[in-house]
Amino acid sequence: MTNMLNVITPKPLTKDTFSAFGDVIEASEQVKSFSINDGFTQRYHDLAKVDVSDNNGHPLISIFRSTPLEQPIAIRMMERHPLGSQAFIPMGENPYLVVVAPAGDFNINNIEVFIAQANQGVNYHKGTWHHFCLALGSISDFLVVDRGGDGDNCDVLKLEGSLVIAKS
Numbered sequence: 001m002t003n004m005l006n007v008i009t010p011k012p013l014t015k016d017t018f019s020a021f022g023d024v025i026e027a028s029e030q031v032k033s034f035s036i037n038d039g040f041t042q043r044y045h046d047l048a049k050v051d052v053s054d055n056n057g058h059p060l061i062s063i064f065r066s067t068p069l070e071q072p073i074a075i076r077m078m079e080r081h082p083l084g085s086q087a088f089i090p091m092g093e094n095p096y097l098v099v100v101a102p103a104g105d106f107n108i109n110n111i112e113v114f115i116a117q118a119n120q121g122v123n124y125h126k127g128t129w130h131h132f133c134l135a136l137g138s139i140s141d142f143l144v145v146d147r148g149g150d151g152d153n154c155d156v157l158k159l160e161g162s163l164v165i166a167k168s
């Protein structure tokens with residue numbers, strides 16, 4: 001049986017369309033903000049649910065320096081973190097791709113692909129299936145907030161790669 005290639009076109013990342021998978025970390029008009037520091041700072045407050053305490057977990061703050069994959073990108077893996085959330089906040093000017101599927105039993109037909117802008121971070125909720133970090137354009141740094149501690153916090157699935165992301 002030939003492997004028909006299914007090409008999926010990324011859609012813009014928005015708070016609402018991403019809500020089934022996690023949070024969007026963005027200083028947008030949609031989120032609550034208030035003035036602090038004598039009016040010199042606007043605080044965009046409580047943007048994402050950091051969920052890292054299961055099984056005596058603790059928060060980790062790391063930097064991921066990601067090299068873009070050659071396009072078109074074939075989706076050959078998905079992973080999930082059953083014990084905690086994982087947030088990616090871009091530190092540069094490049095957009096990036098976010099590939100997700102709902103937590104629970106994995107179904108390739110449920111994969112959704114978003115293109116995120118440099119002013120948008122994402123926070124995968126605990127158990128959300130996702131592809132590893134997909135930089136676009138050039139090597140990109142991401143601030144990552146996720147869970148450290150005991151227990152295996154990474155389930156990985158290998159896919160045959162018949163789902164390809166349209167060039168972005």
Ligand SMILES: NC(=O)N[C@@H](O)C(=O)O
Binds near residue numbers: 079130131132133154
């Ligand atoms: N393995 C690792 O720390 N990174 C992945 O979880 C990822 O989502 O990039």
Ligand code: NI
Binds near residue numbers: 079081086130132
């Ligand atoms: Ni991950």
